[in-house]
Amino acid sequence: MTTSFFQNPGTQITLKLALIFFLVIFLLIPKFMILDLIEERQKLSESVINEVSTGWGAEQIHTGPALVIPYYHFVPIEDKTKPTVRTKTNLVIMPETLSIDGTVTTESKYRSLYKVLLYKSGMKINGSFKVPDAQITNIKPEDLLPDEAYIIMGIKDPKGINNKIDIQWNNQELTLHPGMENISFNINPQVSTSPNSELGHHDGQHLEGFKTGLHTKTPVDLNTKEYIFSYQLDIKGSKGLMFAPLGKSTEVHLKSTFTDPVFAGGFLPEHKTDAGGFDAHWKILEYNKSLPSFQKDNDVIDLGDNVFGVKIRHLIDNYAKSYRAGKYMILFIILTFLVVFLTEIVEKISIHIFQYTLIGFALAIFFTLLLSISEFYGFDAAYFGAAIATIGLIFLYSLGMFRHLKSSVLLMVLLVTLFGYIYLIIQLEKTALLAGSVGLFVIIASTMYVTRKIKWFEAEVTNNFTEEKIDIN
Secondary structure, three states, X not given: OHHHHHHOHHHHHHHHHHHHHHHHHHOHHHHHHHHHHHHHHHHHHHHHHHHHHHHHOOOEEEEEEEEEEEEEEEEXXXXXXXXXXXXXXXXXXXXXXXXXXXXXXXXXXXXXXXXXXXXXXXXXXXXXXXXXXXXXXXXOHHHXXXXXXXXXXXXXXXXXXXXXXXXXXXXXXXXXXXXXXXXXXXXXXXXXXXXXXXXXXXXXXXXXXXXOEEEEEOOOOOOOOOEEEEEEEEEEEEEEEEEOOOOOEEEEEEEEOOOOOEEEEOXXXXXXXEOOEEEEEEEEEHHHOOOOOEEEOOOEEEEEOOOEEEEEOOXXXXXXXXXHHHHOHHHHHHHHHHHHHHHHHHOOOOOOHHHHHHHHHHHHHHHHHHHHHHHHHOHHHHHHHHHHHHHHHHHHHHHHHHOOHHHHHHHHXXXXXXXXXXXXXXXXXXXXXXXXXXXXXXXXXXXXXXXXXXXXXXXXXXXXXXXXXXXXX
């Protein structure tokens, strides 16, 4: 009775499908192991990038200058019989106008297997200041200490400064020195971090605030209506170049030969990007941002999410592409198993579950080949090399398994189409979901068309439970 049960055609197909199903579930284990390996290699790459950036210059944020005028602040106390307490604090004045015109050039450095993208930027910066009236600041002129005034400007990583900075201040030339006295900047960390959407983690640098920058003493005459400034800043960095719109009117113009910019932050520019690089222009008015024209009694300038700029790094690196490819591993396996199974039904041959397992492992090894080769030769060369090796291996194995050249060629054509289709999806950015959805629809439609005349309750497969003589010769 047991024999007749297993010899029933419908039962044979059900058992074979059940075995294939559990095999697919089992092959999820190497899939997740491979994805974990890709993440591990990605983190190692990021640590190398951070190490190189530490010596060269990290992601840069340049705020432009702010004018600081100390003043006396009188604090009343509860006991009215005693005089008020006089303290010294700061009036921080933002520029009336701020204009930045810069160029960015990129270069690559290698550390072990890893390629690190770095940049140099030369910027001409100019603008103007106006000291606000006492009616606006509510500070008496006699309480101001204009002889103690100074200029500060924030630079996230001063290690990247590449020139001696002298600021032209009206008719004076002033040399800037390290430090910003007691002034600091705060920013929203979400603006300056760059989450990798594929690998699901950040690049490790949370720029929540910084006190690094430059300053110089610059006595102020309260009767002077306007101060004009200009200076040259040459700076090195990596990952990104960001700015803060301190001016009532802020304009930034950047040009570069870099072809894969990602414009980030609170403001997006008008830009043109082509094979020759990018040309971007930001214009931010006081109405567009949440920064005051001055602040007092507070030495922390809160930039919030107003920081903006450009990310200078590879848009999709080898690890992100390998990770995207790894997500399709089960699709590779299911479609390959589907063709093998349909061949088994149509040609009335027996394919042992162990043979399915070997094919599944061959497809899994493709992704480890892809990862390891891409670290040396890049993703494209690695993908085609690993694909040719994997398709060739499965084709040669199928010749002995099917014993029909036509079936083996059909399987090879499917694999070539599948590998090409997945490669196309990985290269796409904006239309990847559309291409993937259409492709899956075509696959389902094709399967339905091919199997429309199969009588499943009459179809037979030679089951793997009966005894067979194995010829090892």
